[in-house]
Amino acid sequence: QVQLQESGPGLVKPSQTLSLTCTVSGGSINSGGYYWSWIRQHPGKGLEWIGYISDSGRTKYKPSLKSRVTISTDASKSQFSLRLRAVTAADTAFYYCARDDTTGLFDNWGQGTLVVVSS
Amino acid sequence: DIQMTQSPSSLSASIGDRVTITCRANETIRKYLNWYQWKPGKAPKVLISSASNLRSGVPSRFSGSGSGTDFSLTISSLQPEDFATYYCQHMFIAPYTFGQGTKLEIK
Numbered sequence: 017q018v019q020l021q022e023s024g025p026g027l028v029k030p031s032q033t034l035s036l037t038c039t040v041s042g043g044s045i046n047s048g049g050y051y052w053s054w055i056r057q058h059p060g061k062g063l064e065w066i067g068y069i070s071d072s073g074r075t076k077y078k079p080s081l082k083s084r085v086t087i088s089t090d091a092s093k094s095q096f097s098l099r100l101r102a103v104t105a106a107d108t109a110f111y112y113c114a115r116d117d118t119t120g121l122f123d124n125w126g127q128g129t130l131v132v133v134s135s
Numbered sequence: 136d137i138q139m140t141q142s143p144s145s146l147s148a149s150i151g152d153r154v155t156i157t158c159r160a161n162e163t164i165r166k167y168l169n170w171y172q173w174k175p176g177k178a179p180k181v182l183i184s185s186a187s188n189l190r191s192g193v194p195s196r197f198s199g200s201g202s203g204t205d206f207s208l209t210i211s212s213l214q215p216e217d218f219a220t221y222y223c224q225h226m227f228i229a230p231y232t233f234g235q236g237t238k239l240e241i242k
Binding site: 078119124 | 167169171176178179180184222223224225226227230231232233234236
């Protein structure tokens with residue numbers, strides 16, 4: 017059973033870069049047939065898909081976030097990462113990593129991590 | 136972006152009740168609709184994919200239906216472990232979007 021676990025700072029200052037890592041266990045991030053995604057949930061609000069990276073390194077991002085987002089992988093560590101630049105308070109959210117079976121179905125999720133943007 | 140409208144936002148029900156949650160897209164998404172269950176402190180779980188396909192290991196009391204713009208998730212007989220928050224999500228085309236969620240509470 018594949019498991020995903022988010023990690024990273026819980027507090028980021030405005031204008032800085034939010035960096036999170038998702039560690040995948042029980043399966044290879046390079047096995048093919050999956051996209052590795054980030055999704056966030058603003059407190060008390062709905063879920064927002066941020067983007068994904070494929071096993072070949074192809075990325076796709078939500079257009080409204082594209083200018084600030086980078087998703088990358090480190091296959092040697094079975095990890096993929098999210099970088100969100102120039103954050104503001106509006107980026108305060110629970111961040112989830114998830115596995116997409118390439119159809120847009122998120123069949124495995126991490127438990128999420130709260131990131132607060134505040135000085 | 137395709138907008139997903141889920142209703143109700145909250146629902147109180149009793150053990151054994153039959154409940155239905157609806158989800159509407161603002162344009163057709165054919166059958167590209169998934170349902171997830173969220174419980175505090177746990178990883179979200181996919182229940183239904185492609186509008187009506189019950190995922191492996193999910194109890195048969197859960198069912199999904201619909202196509203085009205209107206969808207529903209039905210729990211035929213509520214069990215204690217079903218009290219959670221439920222989200223719909225379209226996978227028609229990126230960016231994928233979610234409904235606002237339905238919190239199912241014990242009456």
